[in-house]
Amino acid sequence: MTMRIGCVGCGNMGGAILAGLARNAEQNRDQADAYALCGYNRTASRMRPLEEAGVQVMPSPLAVAENADIIVLAVKPYQMQEVVKELRPALNKDKVLVSVAAGISLHNLAQWADAICPVVRCMPNTPALVGMGVFALCLEDPKLSHDCKQSLLQMFGKLGQCVELPEEKFTAFSALIGAGPAYVFAMMQGLVQSGVTLGFTHAQSRQMVTALFAGSARMAQEDASPLGQLRDNVCSPGGLTIAGVNVLDRAGLTGLLVDAVLAADARGAEMERKGG
Template identity: 60%
Template structure:
C-alpha cells in the first residue's frame, strides 16, 4: 500500500533525514520544491546554488540556504547532485572530505557513471544515480534509480525509493538502461509538450482564444492520461473507441497515420538515445 504523501518516513529515517541538494536549478529545484510541498514530518531540506537568488523561492518553502558545498556536504544524510554533468567533478572535489561515512550521494546528472561518482566521493560513502523528470515538481515524476555496490547501499535502497515515491513513480533499472530511459522518459516532457503545442496551435487556427485552447488541450491530456492509466484496454482500442465509422475523428487520425506519427516518435526516441550515447563517450 502507498504511504500517504505527508506521513512520516519509515524505519531508520523516521524523524531525522536531512536532504541537501547542490545545484537548485530546474531539476534540483523541482525535487526540493516537490519534497518541501509535501511537508513530510522529520524531513529537513537544505541546498546551495551558485547564484544565490535561486534559493529564495525555496527558502520561502522552508529549505535552508547553505553558504557553500562544504557546509552542505557536512550536514546532509542524503546529498543530491543536480549540477550540469560537466560541473560534477568540481562539485565532488569541493564536497569530498566533508562527507560523513554512510551519507548517500545521489547524482541526477545525465551520463555521469556510478563509477565516476564513487571515485569522486571516496570510501565509506554510498552512491546512487537517479534519472528524474521535471514532472516531479507536481508530484508526478518518474524516477529511475541504480546503486553502486558498497557497504551502506542496502540501508539506503528502501528509504530512498520510499522518499522519492512521494514525488512519483520509482523504478530500479540497471545502469546500462539509463540512456534508454533518458531518451524515452527523461526527454518525454519535451515530446508531450510539443504535441500539446501543436494542438493548441490548431485550436487557435480554429478561432479559439489562445488561453482557452491551452486550457482545453491541457485537460485533454490529463483526461487521456487518467483514462489510459486506469484501465487495461489497449491504447489502440481507446483510440478506435473515439473513431466512429465514416466520422470526423477518423478523418483526422488518417492524416496522423499517413504522416507516420508513431514512427516519428520512435525515431525521436532513437535519435535522443544516439545523442545520449555520444555524450557519454
C-alpha cells in the same frame, strides 16, 4: 527521525526535487518522519522561492555536504567532478551522493568521491515539481544498506513513481522518460495552436488541451486495452476523428516519436562514453 537532504544545483531539476519535498513536508506535518532540507545554487536568486518554502540556503556546496545525509547533485555533467571533489572533506560512510546528471557513471562518481561513501544514480523528469515525476534509481553500489535503499525509494516516491533499474538501462530511461515531457509538451503546443486557429482564445485552448491530456492519461492508466484500441474507440466510421487520425498516420507520427526517442538514446550513449 529527521532525514537531512541537501541539493547542490537548484535549477530546474534540483529545484523541482527540493520544492516537491518541501511541499510534501508542509502537507504532512503530523507524520513521524520528517525532512530537513538545504540547498546551494550558484545563482542565488534561484534559492528565494525554495527558502520561502522552508529550504535552508547554504553558502557553498561543501556546506550542503556538511549539513545533509543525502546529497543530491543536480549540476551539469561537466561540473560534476569538480563539485564532488569540493564536497570530499565532508563525506563519510554515512553520507550518500545522489547524482541526477546524465552520462555520469557510478564508477566515476565513486572514484571522484574516493569511494568513501555510497553513490546513487537518479534520473527524474520535471513533473516531479507537481508530485507526478517518474524516477529511475540505480542502487547497485554495494555500500548501500537495505535501510538506505528503502529511504531513498520512499523519499523519491513522495514526488511521483520510482523505478529501480540497473545502470545499463539508464540511457534508455533518460531518452524515453527523462526527455519525455518535452515530447508531450510539443504535442500539446501543436493542439493549443490548432485551437487558436479554430477561434478559441489561447487560454481556452490551453485549458482544454491540458484537460484532454490528463483525462487521456487517466484512461490509459485505468484501462488495460491496447492503446491502438483506445484510439480506434474514438473513431466513428466516416467521422471527423478518423479523418484527423489518417493525417497523423500519413505523416508517420508514431515513427517520428520512436525516432525522437532513439535519437535521444544515441546522444545519451555518446555522453556516457565521453563522461561516464
